[in-house]
Amino acid sequence: MRTEETEELAIEVRDLVKCYPHSKVNAVDGISFSVRRGEIFGLLGPNGAGKTTTIGILTTSVLPTSGTVQIMGVDVVRDPIGVKQRISVVPQRSNLDQSLRAREILTFHAAYHGVPRAEREARAEALLKELGLEGRGREKIRRYSGGMAQRLMLARALMHSPDVLFLDEPTNSLDPQSRLFLWDRIRAMHERGVTILLTTHDMEEAEQLCERIAIMDHGHILVLDTPDNLKKLVPGGTRLELRLRLPQTAMASHNGDGAPSPDGLRALLEQLPGSPRIEELPAEDGQENHGTRSFRLYGEEAGELAVEAMRVVSTSGAELRDLHVARPSLEDVFIYLTGRNLRS
Amino acid sequence: MSVETSIDAIFLEKKTKERRPRSRLLMILVAFLAILRRDLVVTGREFIPFLIQVLLQPLFFLFIFGKVLPSIGAAQQSYASLLLPGIVGLTVVTTALQGVTLPLVLDLGFGREIDDRLLAPLPVSLVALEKILFAALRGLVAGAIIFPLAYWVLGSSYSVRADAIGVIIGIMVLTALAGATLGLTIGTLVKPEQIGLMFALIFTPLIFTGCTYYPWSQLDGIRWFQVITLFNPLTYACEGLRYAMVPPVHGYTLPTLGIGWVLLGLGVTFVAFLFLGIYTFRRAVVS
Numbered sequence: 001m002r003t004e005e006t007e008e009l010a011i012e013v014r015d016l017v018k019c020y021p022h023s024k025v026n027a028v029d030g031i032s033f034s035v036r037r038g039e040i041f042g043l044l045g046p047n048g049a050g051k052t053t054t055i056g057i058l059t060t061s062v063l064p065t066s067g068t069v070q071i072m073g074v075d076v077v078r079d080p081i082g083v084k085q086r087i088s089v090v091p092q093r094s095n096l097d098q099s100l101r102a103r104e105i106l107t108f109h110a111a112y113h114g115v116p117r118a119e120r121e122a123r124a125e126a127l128l129k130e131l132g133l134e135g136r137g138r139e140k141i142r143r144y145s146g147g148m149a150q151r152l153m154l155a156r157a158l159m160h161s162p163d164v165l166f167l168d169e170p171t172n173s174l175d176p177q178s179r180l181f182l183w184d185r186i187r188a189m190h191e192r193g194v195t196i197l198l199t200t201h202d203m204e205e206a207e208q209l210c211e212r213i214a215i216m217d218h219g220h221i222l223v224l225d226t227p228d229n230l231k232k233l234v235p236g237g238t239r240l241e242l243r244l245r246l247p248q249t250a251m252a253s254h255n256g257d258g259a260p261s262p263d264g265l266r267a268l269l270e271q272l273p274g275s276p277r278i279e280e281l282p283a284e285d286g287q288e289n290h291g292t293r294s295f296r297l298y299g300e301e302a303g304e305l306a307v308e309a310m311r312v313v314s315t316s317g318a319e320l321r322d323l324h325v326a327r328p329s330l331e332d333v334f335i336y337l338t339g340r341n342l343r344s
Numbered sequence: 345m346s347v348e349t350s351i352d353a354i355f356l357e358k359k360t361k362e363r364r365p366r367s368r369l370l371m372i373l374v375a376f377l378a379i380l381r382r383d384l385v386v387t388g389r390e391f392i393p394f395l396i397q398v399l400l401q402p403l404f405f406l407f408i409f410g411k412v413l414p415s416i417g418a419a420q421q422s423y424a425s426l427l428l429p430g431i432v433g434l435t436v437v438t439t440a441l442q443g444v445t446l447p448l449v450l451d452l453g454f455g456r457e458i459d460d461r462l463l464a465p466l467p468v469s470l471v472a473l474e475k476i477l478f479a480a481l482r483g484l485v486a487g488a489i490i491f492p493l494a495y496w497v498l499g500s501s502y503s504v505r506a507d508a509i510g511v512i513i514g515i516m517v518l519t520a521l522a523g524a525t526l527g528l529t530i531g532t533l534v535k536p537e538q539i540g541l542m543f544a545l546i547f548t549p550l551i552f553t554g555c556t557y558y559p560w561s562q563l564d565g566i567r568w569f570q571v572i573t574l575f576n577p578l579t580y581a582c583e584g585l586r587y588a589m590v591p592p593v594h595g596y597t598l599p600t601l602g603i604g605w606v607l608l609g610l611g612v613t614f615v616a617f618l619f620l621g622i623y624t625f626r627r628a629v630v631s
Contacts, residue, residue: 112464
């Protein structure tokens with residue numbers, strides 16, 4: 001007996017745990033969430049957070065240690081074949097069939113799923129065109145670029161018109177142009193009513209595409225909400241970024257006469273009205289910072305904070321190189337929740 | 345415009361018709377046959393390289409051991425008729441075995457090309473079974489081609505019993521299936537970085553302890569080795585084929601392992617490695 005509510009759900013995950021053999025920690029540690037039909041849902045988190053394991057369980061290639069998963073009302077453990085009928089997976093790394101030509105990859109996939117011949121030929125034609133691969137269908141995919149391979153995998157995933165589409169880091173390591181193109185196609189699929197679950201460690205991707213996002217870390221879901229609501233979690237609605245050049249004397253003597261050391265400056269900033277939370281950002285890409293320091297301040301009133309910060313900086317004798325006011329991003333949410341940077 | 349319509353049609357059709365309530369058994373069969381068709385298409389396309397790969401070695405064995413050695417007096421003329429069943433058995437086993445093992449090791453290790461088939465609507469054990477069937481088929485084709493090849497290389501030394509063709513085919517089929525299940529088991533257990541080791545530790549002993557180049561009954565003098573050969577499935581294949589292929593010479597019939605033992609050896613190998621291989625395959629693809 002299914003309730004009215006579960007009828008509406010595309011994915012329902014309850015108390016899911018996965019512990020791989022010979023591992024002391026749970027890769028997925030008791031997560032629960034559900035995805036409505038037609039929704040784009042994101043799993044966001046750093047590498048090793050448990051996103052790929054979660055997708056593995058949802059797509060029948062990993063067995064859960066405990067907990068239940070239903071896809072379109074079908075249990076993944078009890079009826080993996082029923083689940084496989086209804087889903088498609090675009091993996092992180094290309095797993096395209098190297099022995100086949102591009103178009104055959106599509107038509108054979110459809111054949112595995114029982115799509116009749118005439119129909120699969122027509123779909124392959126349409127999808128190659130839709131994904132910008134028209135005229136490349138006869139090629140062996142060894143000649144394909146990373147972006148083309150990714151698009152072909154998406155085309156393949158759509159050949160049997162799945163109800164739920166799983167995208168594991170869909171645009172990881174793609175050039176910006178391919179990324180935008182793929183985002184566009186993903187949105188088009190969404191408009192056609194396909195339920196989409198994607199994992200990413202790219203904040204922008206999650207913000208651009210997802211209606212709701214679960215932030216994962218160490219096998220747990222830390223929070224789950226719409227991007228806008230998630231951003232509201234960060235105390236201090238806004239963020240201020242300062243890049244400063246400290247006076248040379250400060251660098252030379254570290255605690256010279258009146259000129260503040262980096263730590264001294266930080267202390268001064270902390271005393272600003274509203275006592276904003278302060279983070280110092282590491283030097284960019286391992287370069288020596290040559291006396292340049294960057295700080296991130298979180299506060300309620302960005303305007304006021306900016307004015308006060310500039311005053312403190314100029315009286316300290318440091319030189320303001322850059323000042324940037326930003327609304328918090330999902331990255332800030334992640335840093336706020338874990339104290340770590342997503343890419344670290 | 346027309347593209348949009350046709351793609352929308354894919355998804356629209358689904359919404360209106362919903363899933364066709366097809367029988368599940370039919371769906372699984374359709375998926376299985378499509379996967380088999382994929383392998384046929386791919387092998388068909390590289391049939392010549394396939395033939396070269398599997399036939400060059402038997403060709404040289406037949407030529408050197410069946411033709412050259414007897415001609416220079418290093419072996420008896422009749423050795424060729426002892427050798428031929430061994431070469432057929434060896435070719436069937438190694439072709440079937442390597443037809444699964446090598447691609448599977450690479451696929452599970454790097455390529456993951458098999459994923460698309462694992463996500464098809466059929467049990468993953470049937471994906472393994474398809475590999476066994478197809479590799480066995482390759483082994484049979486290779487084994488069958490050995491006969492005309494040997495006829496051409498050996499000339500007048502070519503002699504095969506013509507009254508037991510059914511037995512020859514039966515033993516070849518069983519041999520191919522046993523080789524393929526063995527290949528499935530090895531292919532799911534070996535890691536890509538161990539391929540070199542696999543050739544040395546598995547293939548070399550398999551080839552040389554399998555009674556390919558010598559009849560089992562004449563190993564009486566080296567009892568311990570005769571016992572060792574019984575642990576090699578190839579022994580049963582070669583001896584069974586000797587039983588069905590070597591004609592009596594001047595009323596003398598070559599003693600071989602009994603056909604009952606042959607069928608038992610091949611049958612046990614096939615069934616044991618079928619279950620073991622499917623078990624290890626499932627463990628390798630569903631973690």
